[in-house]
Amino acid sequence: MPLYIENRLRWIREMRHKSPCKRCGTLYNHHIKAKCPDCGTLDSHELRELLAQKDVIVRDLRRMGGVFAVLAVLATLLFFW
Structure with a gap:
């Protein structure tokens, strides 16, 4: 499988676990970080x-x-x- 397709599939798998922050709209994984990395502080x-x-x-x-x-x-x- 070409590298581009592998990278694209990896990106899609990562995006499934992310959801938008309610304050700023940045996508981040709520399971890994409790606060948004952009606006949490x-x-x-x-x-x-x-x-x-x-x-x-x-x-x-x-x-x-x-x-x-x-x-x-x-x-x-x-x-x-």
Whole structure:
């Protein structure tokens, strides 16, 4: 079996045991750690800052995905025209 498929199957098995944190949404294994590794030690102000940082990251990733989608469409149109 190719290494990529083995790694993908291992990742899928690990993700089955993870669930989202109720405070920040990060996936972690509740059976191994009692507290979320991202927000378990944060107070409410620090949690708001963490969530704001995550929102900025998500917004930037979506913008970057949109730029790549537009570039892919333009490249396709130029190639097949």
